[in-house]
Amino acid sequence: MLGDRNTHSNHAQGSAIFNDLPTNDAWDLEQLLPEDQVMLDDMPTWKKYARIILPHVGLIILSLVYIIGGAFVFYHLEHPNEMYIRGANLRLIDENRRKMLRNLWLLVNNNTLTREQVEMTVIEHVDNTSRLLFDAFDTHFIAASHLRNPSNLIDHSWTMTTAIFYTTTLLTTIGYGNLVPVTFKGRMFCIFYALLGVPLILITVADIGKFLSENIVWLYGLYANMQKSSKTAPESVDGGEDRNENKEAIIGLDVSIPTSLIAIILLGYMAIGAVLLGTWENWDFFQGFYFSFITMTTVGFGDIVPVKQQFFIFDLFYIIIGLAITTMCIDLVGIQYIQKIHYFGRAIKDARYALVNVGGRMVRVPDLTRVAYMLQQKYGQRKRGSDTLWDGAYAPKDLNRIRYIDYSGFPSIESLTSFVSSILSGKSKDPVKV
Structure with a gap:
């Protein structure tokens, strides 16, 4: 009987905690933030x-x-x-x-x-x-x-x-x-x-590269949303609410930059530098491009170096921006494929692109895990003193191992083919609803 009373007491405490949660929108992250961060909305824009x-x-x-x-x-x-x-x-x-x-x-x-x-x-x-x-x-x-x-x-x-x-x-x-x-x-x-x-x-260059990558993602996201909006515009008015829900789901997705676009940005920057450096250093185009490539990759052989001191400031500006662009390319493309290679054959198939129906709203699995983590941090179980009583909801300790759950015993030929084709094409798969 005592165990039953403790169980009912814990359930009552848990119900009281979750009754305190706002009921208007369970996925409003601002309600989960600390008060000092919520107060940022009251600050002047500047x-x-x-x-x-x-x-x-x-x-x-x-x-x-x-x-x-x-x-x-x-x-x-x-x-x-x-x-x-x-x-x-x-x-x-x-x-x-x-x-x-x-x-x-x-x-x-x-x-x-x-x-x-x-x-x-x-x-x-x-x-x-x-x-x-x-x-x-x-x-x-x-x-x-x-x-x-x-x-x-x-x-x-x-x-x-x-x-x-x-x-x-x-x-x-x-x-x-x-x-x-x-x-x-x-x-x-x-x-x-x-x-x-x-x-x-290196931290400064990485910070500039992160700034560039975020703006590239933002611009490409606007372009992708405009393309999708133009395709859905001729549809009938009857499905207006469904289109709004789909639009919110599309905006919430990760924007995957095509590898070809990143390669064009990097090679185009090197080509521009080859022309400029060739102009004031009396190099031909190949020498300038070779110098740019060796510099952007931080190899720095030193067999071809600028000698006109009056242009050194412009050379340094070109080098710093070029290193930031190289960092941006690694941030946008390299890390993505490194993660794919790291979890290939042992992660849930297409879990990153899956959408979960939560309360009538389509939520991505990464967003779901982030919100669950924030809920756990704010309302999760904690020890009270030296006893074993807990407050809040229960979360398994091995929840973070979900990424290692195998889709099958070994990677299939189909998954291997789709993985290689995604690297060559630079395009992400469409979200899969589950």
Whole structure:
């Protein structure tokens, strides 16, 4: 009898809890949100947008400050060393040049030497000069302009512009390798600077990519809804209520972007960059496209790099947006197929696209699980003290394992064919009502 009373008491408590739930619309998520989030509706519009936009803008500003600050440090660590090494090697080249001219003059005025001896001496001087020049061009920050005019103060490897270009390519993990720190302090600073900066820049690029992907999904969703609305417009007026319900169900569905559209966006951006870079770097179209592809994939071989410093800011802008577009493509297409591969052969067939009739309204399975999770968090069972009494509704602990329920013992040939065809076509299946 005591157990029966406890059971009736629990049922009464559960009924009282669910009687407190709003009855006008059981799927109104705003009723499940905390009060501070519901109060957002009472905020002015500019405050709502400010709360949404300011964190993203702040992240971008923080990244810019970090890049420019690091460029300033690298410039002051590496530029003096560049000037010292260049000056020392220019003096060494000049001394070797004077020594060669002096010895050649002595050879010309010495009639006792044979022709073979003169040639061997001249070849030795030429080899020494060539070695010095190759070493200077390779590691000592010397270009042909410095040999013609040793007092040249323009053509420097480390400037604020090149330092910004270096820090950006460093933090985006591209790393062309055409400009690197060579001092001990510069390399030590590079380690700690990249340790914090790489995650920051990758998060910023991913945030921009997420913004682009959401807008692409929104625009494509508008296009898809317009296409479906135009197809259902000629129907008779008798089924108006059914059309409204179908429209709500269609809007609630996940928008699947075709793979072909994403490929067009990515390749089109690379093609535009190939034309622009080819214009101001004197590259042909293939060189520009090759550079864009190597950059967007963060491979960064460094065999082809921009050299016009006056266009470095435009190059960096193009690189950052390109990395964000690449992230967008991964977000829209890559993750979708990774999930399909991960759950292939062990998940419920087409559960993601299924619609469940709940109270006369068609609800997607992912939406159903999300609402159930929110209900569980707010009204679910909780322990009271150290006893075993529970409040609220019961939810199995292994409910999250539903995604692993096999549709059959092994993936069928039909499911394998549909999976491969969905990857090749880039189109999602139509929802299946259950």
